[in-house]
Each structure stands twice: as C-alpha cells, then as structure tokens.
Amino acid sequence: MAFLIRQTLVYAVPLMIVGLAGIFAERSGIINLALEGIMIFGAFVGVLFVRIGQQAGWFAAAYAAGNWISMQGFVLLTMAVAALMGAVFSLLLAFAAINLKADQTIGGTALNMLAPALVLFLIRIIANQNTLQMATGDSASWFMVKKTMLGYDKKAQLGFFASAFLDKVYFATYFCLLVFVILSVILYKTRFGMRMRSCGENPQAADSLGINVVKMRYAGVLISGALSGMGGFVYALTTANCSANGDVAGFGFLALAVMIFGNWKPLNVAGGALLFGLFKCIAASFSTLDINGDGVYALAQLGISAHFYRLLPYLITLLVLAFTSKSSRAPKAEGIPYDKSTR
Amino acid sequence: MKKYIAVLLALVMVLGLAACGGSKPAEETKPAETKPAEAAAPAAQTETAQTAQTETPAEPAALTADDIDDNMTSADGTYVIAFVTDVGQLKDKSFNQGTWEGVKLYAYENGLSYKYYQPANGDQATDDDRYDAMKAAAEGGAQVIVCAGFMQGTALAKAAAEFTDVKFVFIDGWSLGMDNVVGIDFQEEQCGYLAGYAAVMEGYTELGFCGGGGGTNAAVNRYGYGYVQGAEAAAAEKGVDVHMNYTFLYGASFQASPELQTLTNGWYETGTEVIFSCGGSIFDSITAAASANDAAVIGVDVDQSFSSDTVITSALKGIGEAAYQALTAAFDGSWETFANGGHVTLGAKQGAVGLPTATWSLENWSVEEYEAMFAKIVSGEITIDNDPANLASTAHVTLNVVE
Secondary structure, eight states: OOHHHHHHHHHHHHHHHHHHHHHHHHTTTOOOHHHHHHHHHHHHHHHHHHHHHHTTTTTHHHHTTHHHHHHHHHHHHHHHHHHHHHHHHHHHHHHIIIIIIOHHHHHHHHHHHHHHHHHHHHHHHSSSSSSSSSSSSHHHHEEEEEHTTTTOTTTTTOOOOHHHTSSSEEEEEEEEHHHHHHHHHHHHHSSHHHHHHHHHHHHHHHHHTTTTTHHHHHHHHHHHHHHHHHHHHHHHHHHHSSSSSOOTTTTHHHHHHHHHTTOOHHHHHHHHHHHHHHHHHHHHGGGGGOOSSOOHHHHHTTTTTTTHHHHHHHHHHHHHHHGGGOOOOOTTTTOOOOOOTOO | OOHHHHHHHHHHOOOOHHHHTTTTTOOOOOOOOOOOOOHHHHHHHHHHHHHHHGOOOSSSSSSSSGGGGGOOOOSSSSOOOEEOOOOTTTTOOOHHHHHHHHHHHHHTTTTOOOEEOOOTTGOOOHHHHHHHHHHHHTTTSSSEEEESSSGGGGHHHHHHOOOOEEEEETTTOOOSOOOOOEEEOOOOOHHHHHHHHHHHHOOOOEEEEESSGGGHHHHHHHHHHHHHHHHHHHHHHHHHHEEEEEEEEEEETTTOOOHHHHHHHHHHHHOEEEEEEEEEEHHHHHHHHHHHHTTTEEEEEETTTTTOOTEEOOOOOOOOHHHHHHHHHHHOOOOHHHGGGEEEOGGGGGGGGOOTTTTOOSSSSSSSHHHHHHHHHHHHHSOOOOOGGOOOOSSSSEEEOOO
C-alpha cells in the first residue's frame, strides 16, 4: 500500500503541475496546447543542466560526502532552470497568440512539433545518440531521499506513514505539491488571480476597468510555460531515471485532458491526476501489488491480461471525460484573440 | 462550449499521433564529425594511461574502445568498415556498444576508416530500413559490414546477395548459405547459467529476470533459460528454495521506460534481491529501481559494473571480440577458415562467454569456485539445455512468469 501511494504520487505530480499550467494559460484566455512540447523542452533543459553540473563537479563534494540536503539544492536549482527555459519557450506561443493574434491552437501545435525535433537534434549533437542521460550515476543515488541516507538500516521497518511519504521519495515531488497549493491560492484568493481570470472570461470588461489584458495574458502563458518546463523535468527525474529523449509519453496531452475533466479548477485537476496516476501505477506494477498487506498479489491472481491493466488509465480517462464533460465550463473568452474594438 | 471540448479532444488525439510520429525522425546515416581521425588518435593514446584501470579484462588490447571517437572522417569519403546497429541506442552500454567497440578497436588499430549506421525508424525499423542502411554502407565503400542482432537476417540476405564483394558479419546470426556472410552466435545459456548459479551461491533466494525483445529474441531467451538452470543447480546444491519473477514486459524495444522502472521497483519492494537485466537500455530502468532500493542487478553482454554501482556481476559474451576476430579474418585472408562454412558458434570452449571475475562484487562465491565451474562447462561435465521452450519451474526454483 505504501508502495502504491508513493508510486501514484510519482506519476500524478507531473500531471498535476502541468494540469495547473494549463489552467493558468486558459484562465487568462490563451489555449495552451503546447504543454507537451514545453514539457519535452523542460525535461531536456533539466537533464542537460544536471549533466553539465556533474561534469563541472558542482555538487561532487556533497555527493561524495553523502550530503543529501545539498543534493536537494541541486534539484531545486535544476527545476528553476527548467522552469525559466520553459517560460522562455512559451514566449513563442505568447507572442504569436497575443501580439500577432494568431490562432492559438495552431501556435500550440507548432510548438508541439518543434520541441521534440529541436530536442532530438540537440541531443544528437551533444550525446551522439537519441537519449540524453546523466553524466554519471543514476537519479536515485543522486537525488532520492532514502531511509538508508537518514541512517536507518535497509531492513528497518518505518511504519506506514514514513514508508509511504518519507522513504524512497524525491523532494521535487513535494516541492511541486507546495507550488501547486500556493499557485492555486494565488489564482483564487488574490487580486492578481482574480484579474487574470477576468481576462479569460470577459477581457473587454476587464479592460474597461483598467486591467491590462495583454500583460495578464502574458503572465498566464509565462506561468504556464514555467510550470510545464518544471513538470517536464520532474517527470524525467522521477520516472525516467533523469534522461531526456524528446518524449514525455504524452503526459502533456494527458494534462490537458485532466484539466478539462477537472473543469479548469485546481482541486478537481489534482483529483483527476491522482486517479490517472493510480491506474498508471497499477498497470505497471500489478504483478507484485499487495494492496492490503497480506502478502497476496490479488491483481496478479485474477489472471487478467497485462494489456488490460495497461489500457486502464486511458480507459478511465475517457470514461470520466464522457460523464463529466456535460457539466464542464471552459473560460468564456479562451481561444479568442483580444481585440479592443469589439465590445 | 461543447464544441470547444470536442475540438480540443479531437486535437489532442490528432496531435498525439503527430507528436508520436514527430518524435522519431529517421535515424539515417549520420554525417560524421569533421574531426580527422589523425587528430583524435594522439588524444586517445594519452587518455589510455589515465583510463587504463577502467578497462574490461576481456578486451584483447591495451587500448580501450571508449577512447576511440565514434565518428571519423576519411580522406576520400569512403568507409571501409561499417557497423549496422540492432534496435536501441548505439551507446546502450550493452549489445550494440559492445559490438561497436570491437569494430572500432580493429579499425583503429589497423588504421582503417569506420562508420556506424542506424537503420531508420528506431525500434520500429523494418527490413527495408535495415537493407537501406546496409546498402548505404556498401555504397559508402564498405568492404566489411558488421550487422548486430538476429532481426537483421532478412535484410542481410538481400544485401549480401546484391553486394557479393562485401563481406558481412552477422552477430547473433546463423548461416545464410552465402560465402560472403558469416553468422556468429553464442551459447548464452552458459553465461546465463553461471550468472544464476553465482546469484544463488551468493545467498540470494529471491531472483528476477527482465528480458528484452518481448520473448522473440533467441539470444535473450537462452540467457534467461540458462539463468533459471544455474539457479536451480545452485539451489539444489545448497538445499534452498528459490523464487524467481520472470518477465519480458516493457522490454520489447530494448528501451528504458517508466513502466519498467515501476515494475521492477515493485519487485524489489516485495522482496526481490537481484534482477538479471537482459536487454540493452532496459538496464537504465532496472538500475534506477535497484539504486532506489539498495538492491542488486546482474548485467548482460558486456561488463556493466562500470555503468552502475548496483551491478554485482555481468553475464558476458564476447561480441566485441567476435567482431574483432571476424574483421581480422576478413582482412588477413583467413576469411574462409574463420567462416567455417558460414556459421560459427562461440561458447565457453572458445572463452567467449563467462563472468568478469576482476570486477565482480560477489563475496560468498570465490573466483576459484567459478573457474572450477567454468572448466566443468568447457569439458562438458555440466551440460546446459539451450532450448528456451523447456522453461518451467524446477524442483528448487519457483518461476513466476509475468506476462
């Protein structure tokens, strides 16, 4: 059970944070289909940064000394860099959609096509193959927080809470959750958040009250880009052994789906991401999944084909979408370029 | 609003397809770097001294292949020795890389030009893609083309019939009945056996096996079946019961994947102590899981202990050496003797399979015991079944096949 919770979080958190990225863009009135592309780019930038850092020996001393707290600093720094570059990358969309008043879905599509091609091109130059990996070691030994690092024995029993939330986890996961909460509060409880949302509902009215729609929309897209970039790196770190290959397994598009069935509301998005993460985790680990701790792998004993379990996350997403889309309510002005002269 | 959602969803699906296609651009023959081989050579030699301690004992020469540039530019734009990769990365720390290192080493030592070709479309490569890569190699001036992986068979037969002047080395292959092709295969069940035996003698009773190729790769299947037999032999000797998880899930394309990492994480979490990682880059997913759980991994094809601290030993097969020897034969005129009618099988007798004793971190099974065991395999005192179709639970090994 502890394992299931931990692994569910690993899959759910990137989805959650990128879903929030989608909310920020769309609530400000810009459809950001480029989440996938920005994630791919962010993953690449993050892995490259880790690689360069390792080659330059920035945290070599801390690693050698087993100072895991400093290593979390390295992760945070990398996340910041990935977020920054994600924001820069999303400027392309912002400029096309806001200044040039281009069709937003086409702009996003362009970025989705650009990102994997660009990233693969660069990876081939840098690493001479299709996957960019860490210079040395693996993500678990460098960045994971484990009980053995905290001085416990490998076989020590820590109790349910500790083994689910404190052992074999990445600090990045919890940092993302923190960011998620803070930004959700900002979106709903601050003046800035309210103004941004108003630009996604009725920009003309917002403008008439002295809100700078262009600025607000830029802010929405930039926050969206930063979160997707960060989410992309966290995905690479926690699920792909800190490697980038121009692919995030469609997590950006899934985040869009999660955002829609979360009805553009952060809490619902979090729920949707957890649901998807749970089934994704079950799909991969059903063969040794011991849900109630009695030593019996119930799902494996059912004798259902592995393909069915692998289908489940997507099937569930479709089903939930089918039942919830009736009541879903997108921001009214999303996808429409802001034109001052139309009232 | 419904319309928007419908449009969005349609886009999501269309884009998903587009992105899948877009993320795999044709991996055609890559333009070589402009660095001349002469310039790279002295640098490589000076580095050798520093990196000598990281050298695999199985390497035939003092120079390590890591120091030789993967790309070189020949003066006349032709490349005499070509290497066509199997599915997966060139630098997979395993099968492709091991073969490529033997190719590079021979070419470098003999001052010949060399180049690698990756068939287009990655792990979805078709026979046509592979044939195109071979054709490009032959037309690029190749005299010998080394092709890694049994999947190249069909393409190779076509290319070899067309380019009869070019010699083909078919690693993990079989006889194609042509004078210019030699198929080299290995008795992987022998080193798999040794790995399984070593793991149980070391004291592990909860074993795992993750194979690449989805169960269709004969070499991987032999490794796995040998591994089970070795575990059985050691378990019988020690009188213990061994439980083994055995799967080909998520390894079909020999690539690392989040799913495989979660799967093996689950195994380690529920008691598995060591997993035999048998298939190219899936190694990355398995070592990541092992590292998270402070558990152990057995490497494959080449000595992988340099790639991760979790590797306790590796089931070696001399792919690099085989490529090296085949190239030697191709250029010194002993091709016909070497080719042996088109098919060579290498095993313990030829010293082509085994475990790397210099780098293993086993504590409860000594090198002397290993060597005694190895001698028994060579002499035929221990016979190992090489038909994976017989895979099943044995008296002391309970097999849990996850499909």
